[in-house]
Amino acid sequence: MILKSQVEWALHCCAILAGLPEGRYLSTKALAELHGLPKEYLSKALQSLSQASLVETTLGPSGGYRLAKTPSDINFLEIAEAVEGKARSFTCTNIRANNPCRPEGYCDSKPCAVARIMWEADEAWRDTLRRVRLSDLVSTLSEEVPADIWRSTFEWVLKRAG
Amino acid sequence: MILKSQVEWALHCCAILAGLPEGRYLSTKALAELHGLPKEYLSKALQSLSQASLVETTLGPSGGYRLAKTPSDINFLEIAEAVEGKARSFTCTNIRANNPCRPEGYCDSKPCAVARIMWEADEAWRDTLRRVRLSDLVSTLSEEVPADIWRSTFEWVLKRAG
C-alpha cells in the first residue's frame, strides 16, 4: 500500500506555487528542473491538480500553473486525492457472503464488520490530511529553510518563468 | 494506494480462528473453502501470520492453524502489517535535495516537512488499527451474525478439521 510518487511531487509543487508572487505562473519545465523530475510525467500530476480545480493554467510563453485558491483554502487531502484518487485503501470483497452455511436469500443489513473497521482507519488517515492546510506547510518551510536559500529558489524559478 | 486482498483474507480467517474450541487447528483448505478463496494463495497469507507469530501451526492430518495468543492480545494492525509489511504508505524521495539553489554540502537537520505530515497521517491510520483488538471483532460479529448461522459455520468448519 504505497502512495504514488506523484503525490509527493504534487505537494512539493504546490508549496512552490504557494510562494509565487501574485499573478505569476510557473511552467511544468521550471517545476521539473527545480525538483529533478521527468518533465513529461510530472505534467500528468499537474494535470490532475488542474482537473481538481486546485490550480489554474495559462498557455503560451510565461504560461503555466498557479494556485486557484488561497494556500489556507487548500488542504493536503485535496492534493493527495487529486492525484491518487478518492478510493478507500481497503476494498471489501464481501467474502463472508461465500459462507456455505448462510441460507439462500440471506441479506446482511450492515456492511461487513471487518470493512467498517478498516474504513474507520482510512477515515482517520483522511482526517489528518484534511486538517493540514497548504499554508501550514508554507509556514513550516519558511521557518526551517534558511531564508537565503528560500529566496534564491524563487528567484531561480521565476527567472525560468520568463 | 490499495491494501492487498490478503489483508482482508487474514482478518476474516483470524476471526474464525478466534472462535475455535481450545486446542483445535484449522487447515488452509477449510479456511479457503469457507471463504471461497484460492487455497494455494491464501496459504501465503497464513504463512505471513505464522512468521509474525500471530498463529501456530501443526503438520499432518488434523493439523493447520490456531491463534498463538488470546484474541484480546491481537490487534488489527499486527494482522495488517503481517501480510502488508511495515513500510509506511508515503515514501520520501527527498526531492528537495535536488534544488539547484542549495549550497554544495548543505545538510537538512530534519526530515522533509512534507514527509513528516504524510507520516503523521500514516500513524493515525496505524493508531486506529492498533486500538481494535481481534476480540472486538468477535464481539461485533457474534452480535450481528444470527446465532444459528454462526454456530453452524463452526460445525461446518470443524467437520473439515477431522
Add this chain to the structure above:
DNA sequence: GGAATTAAGGACATATCATATCCGAAAACC
C-alpha cells in the same frame, strides 16, 4: 501573420508488484 512556447491528452513502452498456480521437502499422524 508567423514563430515560439505552453497545457492537455492520447498512444505506447517498460518495470514493478499483486495475484495465482505448481511442485518438492519436511514434519506429523494413522
Add this chain to the structure above:
DNA sequence: GGTTTTCGGATATGATATGTCCTTAATTCC
C-alpha cells in the same frame, strides 16, 4: 509406509505505476 499438512521456491499472468513521445489547441511575442 502412506496420507495429510505446512513451508518455501519457482514460475506465470495480469494490473498498475512509471516514463516517453507525439499531436492539438491556445497564447504570447516579434
